[in-house]
Every structure is written in structure tokens, then in C-alpha cells.
Amino acid sequence: MTPSPSERGGSCLCGEILFILKGEMIWCSNCHCTRCQKGHGSGYVTWLGYEKNQITILDKSENLKWYSTSKKSEFGFCLACGSSIFYRSQKVPLEIHVTLANLDDSKNIYPSSDNYFDTHVPWMKIDKTLPKRNDPNL
Numbered sequence: 001m002t003p004s005p006s007e008r009g010g011s012c013l014c015g016e017i018l019f020i021l022k023g024e025m026i027w028c029s030n031c032h033c034t035r036c037q038k039g040h041g042s043g044y045v046t047w048l049g050y051e052k053n054q055i056t057i058l059d060k061s062e063n064l065k066w067y068s069t070s071k072k073s074e075f076g077f078c079l080a081c082g083s084s085i086f087y088r089s090q091k092v093p094l095e096i097h098v099t100l101a102n103l104d105d106s107k108n109i110y111p112s113s114d115n116y117f118d119t120h121v122p123w124m125k126i127d128k129t130l131p132k133r134n135d136p137n138l
Contacts, residue, residue: 010103012083018058019085021098025050028100028109033116033135035069040084043124046100046111047087055096 002009008021026049036045057064066074066088076086087097100106111130118134120126 008103012078012081014081016060016063016080017078020056022054028111030111030114032120034119039075043121047097049095049097052096
């Protein structure tokens with residue numbers, strides 16, 4: 001699967017799950033929620049928001065597994081290598097979120113905000129220029 005110039009490609013670590021994103025993303029943001037921290041083993045995850053109809057997923061060996069992180073949300077990860085690649089939620093049913101780090105080429109993509117900042121970890125350096133948003137349910 002080779003993306004065209006107007007598309008971006010990506011994969012999991014082992015390459016069993018490939019994806020192509022078509023067109024412009026809706027947004028790019030860092031998520032500091034505790035589910036992202038624990039699900040990715042990181043202080044935060046940088047997500048890209050796309051409409052579901054903008055992504056093509058090629059799962060060669062049916063390794064894409066969805067894990068419920070709450071009653072309304074799931075992470076999509078590779079059973080073979082463990083890469084957490086996708087996020088979907090009933091809160092935004094027309095969107096799919098993709099980890100920026102899983103793109104083959106992430107040049108010129110930068111997050112525009114830090115979300116769920118009330119649960120950020122103190123040991124990571126943070127871009128002080130980005131807007132900070134706390135959990136909207138607090």
C-alpha cells in the first residue's frame with residue numbers, strides 16, 4: 001500500500017497493520033489522560049483526528065484488536081507487536097484517532113493543544129506555548 005502525495009501512510013511496529021489517511025486531518029493534539037499514559041507507557045500521546053471515511057486499514061493477518069478503555073471508548077492495537085495505533089469513541093462516532101508516532105512521515109504535523117492536562121505527569125517537559133485543556137467532565 002503506497003500513499004499518494006495527498007495521503008499519509010503508517011503502520012504498527014511489525015508492519016502487520018498498515019493504514020492510509022486521505023485528505024486533511026481535523027486536528028492534532030497531545031492527550032495527557034491516564035488511559036493514554038497507561039495504554040502507551042508514556043506521559044502523553046499525540047493523536048491525529050480524522051473522519052472514519054478518510055482511513056483505509058489493511059490488516060494482513062487480522063491482528064487489529066480493539067480494547068475497551070471505558071464504556072464508550074476503545075484503543076486499537078496490533079496483537080502481534082503490541083503497538084497501540086487507533087482510538088475510537090462513541091462521543092465522536094464519525095472520527096477515528098491515529099497516533100502521530102505511527103505515521104511513516106510526520107513532517108510538518110504539530111499538536112495544537114494539550115488535553116486532559118489536569119492529569120499530566122510532572123516528569124515530562126511540556127510546550128508552554130500550547131493551550132492547556134483539562135478534563136471536560138471535572
